[in-house]
Amino acid sequence: MSQHPIALLIEKADKAINEEDFDTVVDLYAEDAVLVIRPGKTAVGKVQIRNAMEAIAAHFDRSLDVRQAGMVILETGDTALVLARTLVSAKNSPTIERKATYAFRKDAEDRWMCAIDNSYGHEVLDAGA
Amino acid sequence: MSQHPIALLIEKADKAINEEDFDTVVDLYAEDAVLVIRPGKTAVGKVQIRNAMEAIAAHFDRSLDVRQAGMVILETGDTALVLARTLVSAKNSPTIERKATYAFRKDAEDRWMCAIDNSYGHEVLDAGA
Numbered sequence: 001m002s003q004h005p006i007a008l009l010i011e012k013a014d015k016a017i018n019e020e021d022f023d024t025v026v027d028l029y030a031e032d033a034v035l036v037i038r039p040g041k042t043a044v045g046k047v048q049i050r051n052a053m054e055a056i057a058a059h060f061d062r063s064l065d066v067r068q069a070g071m072v073i074l075e076t077g078d079t080a081l082v083l084a085r086t087l088v089s090a091k092n093s094p095t096i097e098r099k100a101t102y103a104f105r106k107d108a109e110d111r112w113m114c115a116i117d118n119s120y121g122h123e124v125l126d127a128g129a
Numbered sequence: 130m131s132q133h134p135i136a137l138l139i140e141k142a143d144k145a146i147n148e149e150d151f152d153t154v155v156d157l158y159a160e161d162a163v164l165v166i167r168p169g170k171t172a173v174g175k176v177q178i179r180n181a182m183e184a185i186a187a188h189f190d191r192s193l194d195v196r197q198a199g200m201v202i203l204e205t206g207d208t209a210l211v212l213a214r215t216l217v218s219a220k221n222s223p224t225i226e227r228k229a230t231y232a233f234r235k236d237a238e239d240r241w242m243c244a245i246d247n248s249y250g251h252e253v254l255d256a257g258a
Contacts, residue, residue: 030205030206032205032206033205034203034204034205036203042203044205070254071254072253072254072256074163074165074171074232074245074247074253075163075245076159076161076162076163076173076244076245077159077161077244078234079208079232079234079244079245080232080245081210081230081231081232081245081247083230083247083250083251083253083254084254085251085254099228099250099251101210101212101230102210103203103208103209103210103232105207105208105234115205115206115208116203116204116205116208116209116210118203118210118212121212121228121250121251122212122214122228122250124201124203124212125199125200125201125212125213125214127201
């Protein structure tokens with residue numbers, strides 16, 4: 001069974017994050033993409049997203065391991081909503097399961113790009129933003 | 130504090146659903162919108178969405194009450210991701226809290242339209258695709 005193109009992009013992103021290949025990571029985001037760094041705090045655009053990814057990698061002492069344990073992609077036209085179970089682990093930390101939510105949109109060249117990356121799911125509601 | 134235009138649309142949708150004013154409800158969806166009727170089953174486009182809404186209203190014996198108990202809207206450009214706590218109640222049924230997820234996009238006239246309506250959140254992952 002062939003995978004959805006967005007599933008392949010997320011797999012590529014996870015691999016690149018785990019290898020700290022941030023050029024590849026930011027390529028997968030739209031120019032004006034929003035990344036939830038933690039509930040209540042976002043990074044906007046490739047420069048801020050790259051800085052956030054580097055800070056996260058350093059925070060986890062370069063041992064971060066991100067992978068998906070199940071995913072549903074709902075799409076229509078140039079918009080897609082992804083619901084994923086994301087496993088985040090690192091040395092000296094217990095594995096955390098997050099209920100991640102991502103919005104993707106197609107760009108002018110018909111490529112899916114990540115527009116909104118919220119790996120915290122509904123935890124953002126607890127930030128009192 | 131003024132509300133986000135998408136919060137106003139969702140409020141309008143809830144009121145219209147509760148009043149069974151389905152003309153108003155379907156106006157808030159994009160032409161090709163996707164509604165998750167239940168995990169594993171979707172309605173696509175205004176005709177199917179209207180039929181699904183009417184069937185849901187009948188199922189709850191015309192006593193359905195939907196409202197939001199908290200919402201975060203993440204947006205960039207013409208794309209928005211909404212995380213909401215949605216309370217669904219009806220006579221003879223306990224109130225259910227759902228972790229709803231919605232994707233909105235702006236149309237050519239710069240109006241936000243609901244493109245993907247998944248009130249089940251990550252429960253869709255339990256449907257086995």
